Amino acid sequence: MSKHKLSEEKWFEQPTYYDEIRFKGYTRRDFMKFASMMAAFIGLESSAIGQVAKAMETKPRLPVIWLHFQECTCCSESFIRSSHPIVADILLDKISLDYSETLMAASGTQAEAALKNTLEKYKGQYILCIEGSVPTGADGVYCMIGGKTSMQILEEVSENAAAVIAWGSCASNGCVQSAKPNPTSATPIHKLVKGKPVIKVPGCPPIGEVMAGVIVHYLTFGTIPELDRLGRPKAFYSKRVHDTCYRRPFYDAGLFVESFDDENAKKGYCLYKVGCKGPTTYNACGVMKWNAGTSYPIQSGHPCIGCSEENYWDNGRLYQRASSFAGFGIESDADTLGKYALGATGVALAGHAILTNINKRKDINTLTAEGEAGDVDVIE
């Protein structure tokens, strides 16, 4: 394996991804495998593999600023576990990330200087990736980095970004921090950044390959991928988990796991009745799976909790399909309430019917009296 050589000045200028990949010791074969994998993930035809490879060979690497706000870092974790080592090594390595609180080597003043440098040097070119929501309550004091609130940082850094990527459910829709009563007023990025494309990549976390795919798409075409109405890349979020679920035949057959340890669970039946949100969740889990295609929650016997859907915390319970009704006890859902309403209606109608009969008796008495008096309607 011959080491790829870089001329000194090229290295300090702007090395391409390919330069870096070779420099790290990967072969061209590794590189082509990676390019074809990425092309497949982002939904390109095989003829476009060359396009992906070419972009990585010729274009200088994208300057990326990766900010962490109110989050748990599961998105970063997911990214570095993406199936192809090149993703972690190159796309996310410290070389690629000009600033990332979690992964960069620098800290303190040095780190702040790196951020400032990137902002100036790559004005209008850098991609801003954000992990986490922005707490806007109490003037933003719930999340402060280097003496600045996350609101301030977002404002400064997004101003000259080419595009903004909102990683994960936190940045895309607020995730658990924004669950009722949302004490910090956690706010997703698209509500704060105006006038810039914001790519939402929801999921808690999003799938690593999906994250890599979004970046490679931008790299290859210089434009953001096609988004749906909610701002999610169509290539990964246009199908429900349910539509690509290998347990789907059991759903269609009406064969369900009734409880986690029953016979049906052993047979691998559909998890719908133990709360599966696959039918209402848009994500690529069934296709791409997790941890280098090893498995995904449903394959491991756990229902989908709808982690990539807006408000999934407030919109239902994890192991029941119907959500509970606040104020009516945690076990009561719409059907419990409906049954009570039906009962109350029955009682009210019975009462009404009794009154009606009393009144009808009076009417008949009147008609009888009138009839005995020989009263009939006469038409002239």
Added chain:
Amino acid sequence: MAEKLLRVHRLRRIYVWELPVRIYHWINVLVLLVLVVTGFYIGNPLALMSGKEASEVYTMGWFRFLHFAAAYIFFFNFVFRIYWGFVGNKYANWKQFIPTSKAFWKELKTVLKIDILQMKGDKEEREHLSIGHNALAGLTYFGTFLAFLLQCLTGFGLYASMASWWFPKLFTWVPFLLGGDILTRQIHHWTMWFFILFAVIHVYLVFYHDYVEGRGEISSMGGGWKFIEEDFFKKNKSHTPNPES
């Protein structure tokens, strides 16, 4: 019991519900029944035959198919009724559903007082008469139509992601507006209870009116006729809408 001599009224036969309204009505009843039953199953499927292999059965598949087939009929039937509200007779007119006049509000109050709360009321109130449906019924049907609309929007909104025809795709904006399928589906489920409660009360009240007024309310949705005492017209008592106008 001794034979009773009841006062005899002369009745006038009035053609209230035209055939298209009646057909609409019974299609609606049938299709709603199917939608509620299949909807319940989709929402909370019974553990029916867990002994079988998946290749032998297609239970959920059939229930969903029935639900969607009924949903299409329901939708176009509903659209037809709206159209008929503009071309049908005056009892079917859209003005019967939406308070557009003072008289509508007045009648609303009267019906509440006399029929629902069974209060005495004055003579005029007691002798009020609505030949088509009364103001309260009309307004309730209007609410029902809104619920129809909500159910169609959320239903087709959910259906859009599984459909290939362009028509359901027109509704993709609904879940987006509501912030996702999870909530859309729950709203769809809650709205179902409105129909169930409506149907129970509605059928009761249809029987109630027939029972106390004797004008053929129940059969009116069969043959279209209602039978109204002649002296109402003679004495020009309050009634809506006036069949002679």
